[in-house]
Amino acid sequence: MLTLENISVGYGAIRALKGVSMRVEQGEVVTLIGANGAGKTTTLRTITGLLEPTEGRILFEGQEISGKPTHQLVARGISMSPEGRGVFANLTVRENLHMGAYLKKNKAEIAQDLERGFRMFPRLKERESQKAGTLSGGEQQMLAMARALMSRPRLLLLDEPSLGLAPLVVHTIFEAIDEIRGEGTTILLVEQNAHAALKHSDRAYVLETGRIVMEGPSKELAADPRIKEAYLGE
Numbered sequence: 001m002l003t004l005e006n007i008s009v010g011y012g013a014i015r016a017l018k019g020v021s022m023r024v025e026q027g028e029v030v031t032l033i034g035a036n037g038a039g040k041t042t043t044l045r046t047i048t049g050l051l052e053p054t055e056g057r058i059l060f061e062g063q064e065i066s067g068k069p070t071h072q073l074v075a076r077g078i079s080m081s082p083e084g085r086g087v088f089a090n091l092t093v094r095e096n097l098h099m100g101a102y103l104k105k106n107k108a109e110i111a112q113d114l115e116r117g118f119r120m121f122p123r124l125k126e127r128e129s130q131k132a133g134t135l136s137g138g139e140q141q142m143l144a145m146a147r148a149l150m151s152r153p154r155l156l157l158l159d160e161p162s163l164g165l166a167p168l169v170v171h172t173i174f175e176a177i178d179e180i181r182g183e184g185t186t187i188l189l190v191e192q193n194a195h196a197a198l199k200h201s202d203r204a205y206v207l208e209t210g211r212i213v214m215e216g217p218s219k220e221l222a223a224d225p226r227i228k229e230a231y232l233g234e
Contacts, residue, residue, distance in 0.1 A: 001026045001155060001186050002047070007056035009039075009046050016042045018210040019056070024155070024188050029181050031189040031197040031218065033231055034207035040190040041083055043207070044157050047188075048080050049073050060155070075103055079153035083160045083190075085144040089133030093124050096132050096143055100150030110150070117146030120176055138169035145176060149185075156180060158189045162196060174200050194231035198222040206231075 002024040009017040017039045024030045032040050045051045047058060049070040058066045065073060079100075088096050097117055101110045118125035121142040127135060132143060141161055148156060158177070162170040174196050181187055191197035198204055198218040206214040206227070214221065221227050 001061055002188065003059040004043075004047070005056050005059070007043075007046060007053045007058065009042055009051055010054050016210055017046065017053075020207070020210070020212055021056075022205050022212060022215070024186060026154075026186055027181075027184065028203065029177065029187045029189060029201040031191055031201040031204045032207055033191060033194045033197055033204060036192075037209075038207040039210040040207055041159055042210075044080060044159050044188070044190055047157065048078060071103070074151055074153075077152075077154035078157065079148040079151045079155070080157040081141075081144040081148040081159065081161060083163065085137075085140040087132040087135070087140050087143050087147075090131060092129050092131055093135070093143055094128045096147050097124075097150055100147035103151060109152075113150050113152065117149060120149075120179060121146055121172075138165050138172070141165060141169070141173060142176070145173070145180075149180065153185060155186045155188065158187060158191075160190060160192060162191060162193045170196065194227070195222075198227075 004020055004022045007017055007020045008015060020043060032043060034040050042051060046053055049068050052067045057064050060076060060078065088099060097114055101113060104110055123139055124142055124146060127139060132140060145161065161173050177187060177200055189197055189201060198221060201218045204218045204221045205212050
């Protein structure tokens with residue numbers, strides 16, 4: 001579904017990504033783990049057209065999308081829940097969700113997708129007329145994910161969905177990831193909680209200072225002594 005071929009990205013003189021190649025097959029959950037500053041968010045921002053690669057190319061369902069405008073990629077079926085949630089603080093929960101459906105015209109579909117979000121995250125239903133800026137961090141994360149799903153993406157990018165959340169909320173978020181995958185949506189997950197990310201994904205890539213240094217089935221990487229020491233605190 002998604003292929004990155006030898007992608008390099010620079011911020012001025014700094015090369016944030018150096019020849020990154022990876023793939024995501026349809027129906028998979030693939031996770032990208034690595035330390036702060038490794039280039040994980042840069043990878044997602046490049047896929048979604050917010051950054052342009054200086055080298056390499058990105059293919060989505062066989063078509064090159066490198067450098068295409070973000071709104072065109074949403075229309076093609078790619079959606080992202082960004083790091084830091086990015087909710088519209090002055091809009092209500094319901095209005096935020098409608099923003100996720102801004103390309104859709106079918107009102108019946110939009111109503112269905114709203115209900116799907118409320119079913120997945122009942123807390124949002126309780127807060128639907130509340131301004132997003134007054135929600136807790138966990139509720140804002142649920143909202144960001146539900147909003148990303150409003151465009152009915154075939155590929156969902158999740159950037160640090162568990163960052164800074166209480167363990168109980170982290171559990172809810174990863175349950176939702178399993179549910180989204182079960183409904184047929186392919187997921188590329190960037191996550192600092194390597195333990196949870198490897199448990200809930202099929203395959204993983206390890207990014208260090210802008211390069212892929214390891215890849216493989218998540219279970220194998222979770223058992224690798226180097227991963228245990230570096231990312232799992234074992």
